[in-house]
Amino acid sequence: MAKLYFYYSAMNAGKSTTLLQAAYNYRERGLRPLLLTPEVNSPDGSGVISSRIGVQSPAHLFSLGESLLNVCRHEHSVQSIACVFVDEAQFLTRRQVHELGDVADELSVPVLTYGLRTDFQGNLFEGSQFLLAWADVISEIKTICHCGRKATMVLRIDSDGRPIGSGEQIKVGGNESYISVCRQHFKSGLGTNNQPELPFEDLGKDAAR
Numbered sequence: 001m002a003k004l005y006f007y008y009s010a011m012n013a014g015k016s017t018t019l020l021q022a023a024y025n026y027r028e029r030g031l032r033p034l035l036l037t038p039e040v041n042s043p044d045g046s047g048v049i050s051s052r053i054g055v056q057s058p059a060h061l062f063s064l065g066e067s068l069l070n071v072c073r074h075e076h077s078v079q080s081i082a083c084v085f086v087d088e089a090q091f092l093t094r095r096q097v098h099e100l101g102d103v104a105d106e107l108s109v110p111v112l113t114y115g116l117r118t119d120f121q122g123n124l125f126e127g128s129q130f131l132l133a134w135a136d137v138i139s140e141i142k143t144i145c146h147c148g149r150k151a152t153m154v155l156r157i158d159s160d161g162r163p164i165g166s167g168e169q170i171k172v173g174g175n176e177s178y179i180s181v182c183r184q185h186f187k188s189g190l191g192t193n194n195q196p197e198l199p200f201e202d203l204g205k206d207a208a209r
Ligand SMILES: [Zn+2]
Pocket: 145, 146, 147, 148, 149, 181, 182, 183, 184, 185
């Protein structure tokens, strides 16, 4: 039985790199992967999945109203798909996550999704919520905070290097950047902990990189 996988992490853990490497492994064996990436993450409409280390690949650009089951069914009928890869899977809708389960169950094609678990306020994204609920396999791609602990949270940083505590969940463009931090530095960054302030002086430097 084909499975639905969710690989989650904070920012800059190498999700896209991992996705592109896995897709390459399929191609190398003469098998066809289908790569999907959401429009919401691609303001220029390029439909390219790219990683920070310079690897990239064209992908099918989908809207949040699009049926991913129909996309996969159509592509599979044109030429057999060995595996579906979804980048930025946190942006998927509940319905689309359900459909990716259908791709695994009805088309017997494995689906590997990669995305953030939580947003800059520590809330689950819709896609991540239902992937955590419904995926057969859930696996964390680990990255580290500037303090050396495992980073599990994401802070939105303004152009002056200060963490931002409110705003839209999905914001494309603008001067904000994102950094991955441990839970303690997430709380101290947003001023929501009752613990003594942890050292935070490196944050601005991280954000400026
Ligand atoms: Zn930390």
